[in-house]
Amino acid sequence: MSEIIPLTQAGAVIMACWAIISGIGAWKREFIGKRQIELAEQVLAKFFEIKDAIAMIRSPFSNLxxxxxxxxxxxxxxxxxxxxxxxxxxxxxxxxxxxVFADFMMLKYRFMASFGAEAEQVFVDTSAVLNSIFVSAQMLGTHYWQRQGRVSMEPDEFAQHLAEMRQHERIYWDHGSEDDEVRMKLTSIQERLDALVKPCFQEPMRTYNFLTKQWGQRRLG
Structure with missing residues (x-):
């Protein structure tokens, strides 16, 4: 009977070692779930594509x-x-x-179901950034640029017109400045997205500690 207990303890040690040796990636996918990790990677990849697409859309360089x-x-x-x-x-x-934008938005409800309702704000804010570019483009083309140098204005009115036009142009074009409003908003969204999916890629230490603790207690017993 005394020989059975050491064999049981040895089996527990082998199982714990196997979990470690099998690789952190396999351990994560087994514990957290392969689908959640893949969804997180998919959303992150699409968001990076969106950042690149918006940079292209706002490029100040154009042809005739x-x-x-x-x-x-x-x-x-x-x-x-x-x-x-x-x-x-x-x-x-x-x-x-x-x-690119359509593919990202198609992931919205799956992402919310997996990471919580608060994850919706990532998609809402991303759409808001894009819409702000469209609004500025519309306002510049139909109003501010047409008034510039063509409509007589009082000094105060012109100063206000100029300030508003410059603000829209800062959204419309990306001049590469560190305080670029659109890029700062996208960075903020990415940080929140990273925080949401971070648990997927963390070390599963709690489960490992639980298993080793249970084995240690059995050994002491």
Whole structure:
């Protein structure tokens, strides 16, 4: 009978060692769940694609052909068409990357089901960033650029006009500054996304400690 107890203890040691030797990756997938890890990786990868897509959309460098696909009004003046086309550039660029944003949004409800309802804010805020670019493009093309140098304004009115126009241009274009509003918002979203999925990639020490503790207690007993 005394020989059976050491054999039981030895079996527990072998099982614990096997779990470690089999690799942290396999251990994580077994304990946390392969699906959750893969979903986290998928959402992260898509978000990185979105950051790249937004950087491309906001690039201040363009060619003369961009914006020309916009449908023109019957009585548009050439100088107005030029300004409206300039504002339309971001919409053209978005259309080339639309599937990236669609794929990301398709993961929304699966991600919420796996990581909690608060995960929805990541998707809401990402859409808000994109929409802010569209709004600024629309306002610049239809209002601010058309008034600039063409409409007589009082000094105070012009100062306000200029400040508002510059604010929209900071959203519309990415000039690479450290305080770029759009990039700062995307960084904030990424940090929150990282925090949500972080538990998936942490060491499963609690379970390991539980197993070794149980084995230690049996050994002392």
């Amino acid at each position: 052909d961009e914006g020309k696909t916009r449908k023109r009004g019957d009585y548009e003046l050439p100088e107005v068409s030029q300004l409206l086309d300039r504002g339309y550039i971001v919409f053209e660029r978005y259309s080339k990357k639309e599937t």
